[in-house]
Amino acid sequence: MARNIPLLDASWLYVESKEAPMHVGSMAIFTVPEGETTQQAIGRIVQLLRNSVEFAPPFNYRLSSPRLLTLMPKWIEADKIDLDYHFRHSALPAPGGERELGTLISRLHSHPLDFRKPLWEMHLIEGLYGNRFALYTKMHHSLMDGVGGMRLMERIFGKSAKESMNLPAPWSVGTISRKKKNSEPQHFADQAREAWEAAKLSGQSLPAAGRALMDLMREAVKPTDPALATPFSGPKSIVNKRVGGARRLATQTYPLERIRAVAEAAKVSVNDIFLAICSSSIRRYLLERDALPSESLTAGLPVSVRPADDLDGGNAISFIIANLYTTESDPLTRLKEIRRSTQLAKANLQAMPKEAINNYTIMLMAPMMLQLVSGLGGLTRPIFNTVISNVPGPSRDLYFSGCRLEQFYPISLIPHGQALNITVVSYSGQFNVAFTGDHDALPSMQRLSVYTGEALEELEAALGVTWESKKAAEPVAASKAPAKTATEKRPAAAKKPAARKPVKAPED
Template sequence: MSRKVLKANDSAWLYAESHRTPMQVAMLATFRVPEDRPDFVRDLVSRWREVREFAAPFNYLLKMAPLPSWKELTPEEIDLDYHFRHNALPRPGSQRELGVLVSRLHSQKMDRRYPLWECHMIEGLEDEAGQQWSMYMKVHHSQIDGVGGIRLLRRILSADPETRGMLPPWAVGTHGPDQSGLPPKEKAPVPAQHQTAPIAAAVSSASAVAGSLGRTYSESLMGTQDADRAVPFRAPKTVFNGRIHTPRRFATQHYPIDRLRAVSTATGGSLNDVFLALCGGAMRRYLTELGDLPSESLIANVPVSVREAGDGAGVGNAITFLYSSLGTDVAAPVERIRVIQASTKLGKERLPQVGSLAMDAYTAVLMAPFMSQSILGFGGRGRPASNVVISNVPGPAEARYLDGSRLEEIYPVSLLFNGQALNITAVSYDGEFNIGFTGCRDSIPSLQRIAVHAGEELEALEAALGL
């Protein structure tokens, strides 16, 4: 069968992986059991076990030699029973028991002798409105990023509650049938600066990339960056930035997205700035409780999608990164969000305006020192590149369904490194803003407190702004 060689940026996630730091991303999607179908989960699992069609990347097997590449397997070569698993919570199942199970599932590194994905159907969850069920699905980060994962989710779930007989994720993938029932989005036009002659475009891209990298690392090494501008390896070391261990903790929080939009309108910034302010304030409260709040501001590594609008879900990553101050040295919540707005503005201005190939090169060089630490095992021993990774991915704006079972909530479950024991990732869905907090169990005691503090910070911002 054919092989597809990985891009350097995708391969890095494989080389950085260890049993303590599995490089996998996941989603936890919770659905409502239809009232007229109490055996919905059992019947769905039974039907899906018979689906032996596999679309990319679910039919890819990793081969590391001579270069990291994906070997495309035939359906007969894939053991579906290994990848597709049925779990149940002890009744009555609560969010706490679900979080414990997901934490355990996400702690386990995937076996490279198999395609790098798992799909877990979890039943037994209950709330005041009745029965729920969840789907936890993880895929290796070398195959998919956050935006690619949400685009894949859009293909898997339907906007029509009457759609039946829907295929499982592994039969949809990036190239299988689109089950959303929505018209495909048009591919975005190529920007004018990318339509120049090839040689001129290459020279212009190289100049932009070199200039951006030069300014970033010269400021980092010399310590002469703008007061509002965050750069790598200038972050203070905290409890979030030591060596980590295998066990994970996972916590969640969610708010109506209109609350965040009201704050962003009142402060004249973006919704993502508000999200960063909630995270910064929550981490400030948490570190203050521990007596470990540094005098310098914490710095966030913020992934930025560079995937084109018509790119589909895509296999592999299409992201770069910017660094932002979190204003944790500022007590007043409105003043803190002003600091964050200024910092993210400078970070965005420094991103080179280049095509996808040049952006891949920029990202590879930007992250090379950090990824090298992870690959060589030095991460968490010196000054961290950043204190935390914080990501925000827009999800479906409308309600979605799986065979008539309504998607209630979706949370991202992300990865950790030595030197970065906390990841905070949000996904918006149907008017809600859903945040997943992934942490190292041993490094961060009572991770749930950070999630609670995020809610307190939103209330503090609203009160300060008179909302």
């Protein structure tokens, strides 16, 4: 049965290009349980996955017209799916460290998905030292946003090792639509009535969305408050060029409680601290390249509007724009002003009726989409300089086929004109940050992740915050350990392993 693709979802399909594919991904690192070797666990898991040939939405969705020749694209459920194409088994070269993992995933994330097939891939990666392996998954943004992905993740993985042993393959779980999957097909009259009601509701909300957008436009023409960032108010910079097909990946992880301690001391939110250390990192990176603009950079901040009970796929997001104050040298002043900017932007969005937010988002993002479709992305001033996203994740440990999920990182997309994306996911007391960048535009991108750590230390010093568990919790900086042999077992201790070194791709 065909399913119409909503306009916001379809827009990610239409702006797709070879150099700027519109898929998002994740990197999940697992630890093999005691009493089982890595080789045994991977052999068992691969067999389980290869024998799983039932596919649930959105893993069985494919485009009705792969070349997007229709005005309104549709999803149709594929009758036959080549599992060998979608699920792949890879191995890291020696020594199997975070560097090798980052290099492989950077390359995998660079390749576009095939529009003739369901738009997803999953790669099981072995050879990671320390009795570990990784799962890299990518899916087209038209099928899933960040919060939807987190809710799907909580259904795919178990809350205990025992529970996870009885779960099916991820593609057999899928999302849960608000309409029951086994419900009777609707008659044409019912479909037409639903479409009419939706159109009326959308039409009624257009004036409110239009007024909110006009307020932003008036502020852009005659600024009254520098804290209120507007579309296209950010300057062009080296992160706003056209992108190539190759990607870079860098990561950093912090204890969530450490971030919260700084936020409490500064009387701001965790997200304010996150934006502040990202701003500081970008500012320092650009200063070192003598490329810091005299005007402050801006960031697009995705805001989820997905209801708490919505377990379906697709996109349920809007955007606010924040001033990053990259021209401000004092870290506390920068933090204070970033907070004021985000509060103003949130207040404007929250003042709108819920029904108007989708129309507002479409109108707000339309210029950016037109830039990309017309080929002007990266050649003109960007709607905002970068995207910085904070996605709340599970607060407790999760497991996959008996193996504990040790770390989870989001890997995002970068369109023409925005060569850098920074996304954080909180998971089981961790604050896991991933930097996705264009390979050519951002050389030595790993420095951005290092600079966020130093920016956090700078805020701690300025606020008089002492993190007692700092040394034990920060990523290990020692040399890489050799990969264990297939017959080697983990020690009997049941404690969680120490925090690992962040994943990174090699620098030029």
